[in-house]
Amino acid sequence: MLTPSKKALVPFVSVENMMKLVHANGLDNMLIRIADAIEQDFLRWDAFDKTPRVASHSDVGVIELMPTSDGELYGFKYVNGHPKNTAEGLQTVTAFGLLADVNSGYPVLLSEMTLLTALRTAAMSALAAKHLAPKGATTMAMIGNGAQSEFQCRAFAAICGITHVRLFDTDPAATTKCAANLAGTNLHVTTCTTAEDAVTGAQIITTCTADKQNATVLTDNLVGAGVHINAIGGDCPGKTELHADILHRASIFVEYPPQTRVEGEIQALADDHPVIELHNVFAGKTTGRASDKQITLFDSVGFAIEDFSALRTILTAIKGTDFFINLDMLADPDDPRDLYGMLNRAK
Amino acid sequence: MLTPSKKALVPFVSVENMMKLVHANGLDNMLIRIADAIEQDFLRWDAFDKTPRVASHSDVGVIELMPTSDGELYGFKYVNGHPKNTAEGLQTVTAFGLLADVNSGYPVLLSEMTLLTALRTAAMSALAAKHLAPKGATTMAMIGNGAQSEFQCRAFAAICGITHVRLFDTDPAATTKCAANLAGTNLHVTTCTTAEDAVTGAQIITTCTADKQNATVLTDNLVGAGVHINAIGGDCPGKTELHADILHRASIFVEYPPQTRVEGEIQALADDHPVIELHNVFAGKTTGRASDKQITLFDSVGFAIEDFSALRTILTAIKGTDFFINLDMLADPDDPRDLYGMLNRAK
Incomplete structure (x- = not known):
């Protein structure tokens, strides 16, 4: 019974x-x-x-x-x-x-x-980049070397063909940990001591930091033409990573606008600032990257x-x-x- | 590891x-x-x-x-x-x-x-009745003899001192099951073949049926003065059990008005129909039962x-x-x- x-x-x-x-x-x-x-x-x-x-x-x-x-x-x-x-x-x-x-x-x-959330966040980032990053991208700057960082690097290698990652964190111990974890993979890993150093030669910049504040992990002068930015850490109200000047130069791609406008980098922008829904890019209904000079930004917050x-x-x-x-x-x-x-x- | x-x-x-x-x-x-x-x-x-x-x-x-x-x-x-x-x-x-x-x-x-939901629903019903039912109530009519019915009977016995239950269900097999399950407890169980029979001599009437429709499990003529009604089954939009005439004669007690107005018996009433919040009764801020003739109704929907x-x-x-x-x-x-x-x- x-x-x-x-x-x-x-x-x-x-x-x-x-x-x-x-x-x-x-x-x-x-x-x-x-x-x-x-x-x-x-x-x-x-x-x-x-x-x-x-x-x-x-x-x-x-x-x-x-x-x-x-x-x-x-x-x-x-x-x-x-x-x-x-x-x-x-x-x-x-x-x-x-x-x-x-x-x-x-x-x-x-x-x-x-x-599983770490896996799906990394998979989502790499999927967006597959559609948005410049063709033939080989190098990613990984800014923020916490719990999500290695999964991001692995996903971009597996899904986008990234071969080189350049790591930076304000805490050098985090960078050391990330580099050690990625040793033995096919990725070429370079540890950097400044964000400027990390973005050098990178076609993709991933930001993934954890502080709950409006931080400036990335300033406008560090973002060159044609780069794809994968912004992970700006994911709740009062928590952003990018200087607003970057947002104004970039084409902004989002998961679900009602959620991203409250939680994402674009909380710093006007409520009607134009954004592009990624599902429309995947479906071919909207252009993803339109030119070599365009800055594309995936304002990732994570959706159900x-x-x-x-x-x-x-x-x-x-x-x-x-x-x-x-x-x-x-x-x-x-x-x-x-x-x-x-x-x-x-x- | x-x-x-x-x-x-x-x-x-x-x-x-x-x-x-x-x-x-x-x-x-x-x-x-x-x-x-x-x-x-x-x-x-x-x-x-x-x-x-x-x-x-x-x-x-x-x-x-x-x-x-x-x-x-x-x-x-x-x-x-x-x-x-x-x-x-x-x-x-x-x-x-x-x-x-x-x-x-x-x-x-x-x-x-x-x-556990069966237990808490029965406990909540009996707790409300402890504050609202006529003093010295001994008999409860139990209309609807499904999965919740025995728990209701046991809770009213343990918490309100009910000694007699009168069972009715449109499906006699459900009544037989309920009576068999309650055999061996201290409750005196009477099986009934009509709702009218079940409510005879009952100071408390519990309705707990499952069909998702606006049913009339209880008509106005079956509800005498002074009765406490414990209405369990009207608990989602389009699912009610009581004739609206009963609602107009009763003092209506609810858990959380914004939820009950959508899900409870009172969905049949105007949005501003007066209801009393049970927590105020428990706290002594509002009178529960004010007279022997008053019909009290707990419009139960279940709250978080x-x-x-x-x-x-x-x-x-x-x-x-x-x-x-x-x-x-x-x-x-x-x-x-x-x-x-x-x-x-x-x-």
């Missing part, structure tokens, strides 16, 4: 199993699969329920729920953002996510998403559909593997109206 | 463990503890973030997220509502929930909530704070027990900035 029926069980991918899954498939392969899933989902943009994230703010951070649905699968991510956590030995961002069957409302996957794409990649990837356990998370009495009887019989 | 640190682990209460926990403490005790927790939380109403639930509707049902926070703990519930599920051998409603530490954003409890109260009851109840397992749900590298290194070392 205590053995739950199959319907009551939800596959759960732990952090350990996510790591095993990534290694079994290879990190490059997983990044490519997630990027492909995001591109497919962005190509059917209108099929998705799009809600701004639901945020609960406190003095020290934010906890957010990011739901979406394509009418067949429903997904949401729980994610926190607590910049002060690092100093306490905790992650700034932790996350988990869920997929459910829209037809029955029953969950079909629960997964850790701290690692990307998490949905990542979760459905995992749902497919775990099939036939041992990289999950089944959780007895749903009550499933033999007679659906007899929940009490199920409880009673368990005595 | 693969052993996750303590911070990365989230206690998870499965359906099986929830059943064991309830039996170890006794159902009456758990209902009383949850009702106490709800009352305490309603007494500090202003401490809570109150957001209407975030719903994703489809043709066949709805999936909802219900978040709230008291500034120290954050909680949310995932819950679906799919009336057609019963015919397919599935639960109409399944749910799970989470508590997290607002200070770090780290989850501290993941729990099944299909059973009640789930929060139920979850924190479970968080306390599992301490020092074996009724949970630890899930490796959060990535927790030794150096918070070295997520990639953690992945790499797991190879």
Whole structure:
């Protein structure tokens, strides 16, 4: 009587199993699969329920729920953002996510998403750059060498053909860590002591810093004609990385404008400043990069559909593997109206 | 290296463990503890973030997220509502929930909530009736004998001193099931073949039916002076149970007006129809029942704070027990900035 029926069980991918899954498939392969899933989902943009994230703010951070649905699968991510956590030995961002069957409302996957968010953020960045960066780009400046940095470098290598990365962080220890982690990959890694040094010769500039403030990680004079900027760290109200002069010189590409205008670099601009929706670029409805001299900017904030794409990649990837356990998370009495009887019989 | 640190682990209460926990403490005790927790939380109403639930509707049902926070703990519930599920051998409603530490954003409890929602709904009903039902009430009519019905009967016995229940359902098999489940408890159970029969001599009438429509489970002539009505089943747009004439005769008590006006029985009334917020009754700021002749109506829809109260009851109840397992749900590298290194070392 205590053995739950199959319907009551939800596959759960732990952090350990996510790591095993990534290694079994290879990190490059997983990044490519997630990027492909995001591109497919962005190509059917209108099929998705799009809600701004639901945020609960406190003095020290934010906890957010990011739901979406394509009418067949429903997904949401729980994610926190607590910049002060690092100093306490905790992650700034932790996350988990869920997929459910829209037809029955029953969950079909629960997964850790701290690692998976790092993968999908990197996959999304590289996917945008595949469409926006100058052709033949080989070198990326990586400004901000924290938890997301190596994933960005790996994704740009796997998806955009980047062969050289130039690392800079205001904390040299972060740069050392990033360089050490990338040793043994095919990437040529150069550590730099200034942002100016890092952007030298780079066709792509990625900014990914964590301080919750309006910082100026990149000034206008560092951005040459034709560069693609991948701005990751400006992702919540009051947190930006780029000098406004750069924004005025750039063609700005975004995921979902209602969210980006509140959370992205463009919070510094007028509400009607023109932006281009990436899904229209992927679909060929809008031009991405129009000239060699154009500065393109992906103002990345992270959107619920990307998490949905990542979760459905995992749902497919775990099939036939041992990289999950089944959780007895749903009550499933033999007679659906007899929940009490199920409880009673368990005595 | 693969052993996750303590911070990365989230206690998870499965359906099986929830059943064991309830039996170890006794159902009456758990209902009383949850009702106490709800009352305490309603007494500090202003401490809570109150957001209407975030719903994703489809043709066949709805999936909802219900978040709230008291500034120290954050909680949310995932819950679906799919009336057609019963015919397919599935639960109409399944749910799970989470508590997290607002200070770090780290989850501290993941729990099944299909059973727990049944408990908290019954505890909330009985708590409201404790404040609103006529003094010395002994008999409750239970109209609708589905999955929630036995929990309602048990909560009214444990919390309001109800000794007699009179059961009615349009499906006699449901009534038979409910009566069989309540055999062996202290309750005197009478099965009835009409709603009129069921309400005879009852001081409390509970309606709890599942059809998603504007039904008339209870007509005006069945409701005598002085009765307390506990209306559970009118809980989403287009789903009500009571004839509007009853609403006009009754003093109407609600959890959170912005939600109840959309989802409750009062969706049939004008937007400014007077309602009384239960937390004000609990706090003694407003009179509950003012006379023996008054009809009181709890227009129950279920509010996020009640789930929060139920979850924190479970968080306390599992301490020092074996009724949970630890899930490796959060990535927790030794150096918070070295997520990639953690992945790499797991190879």
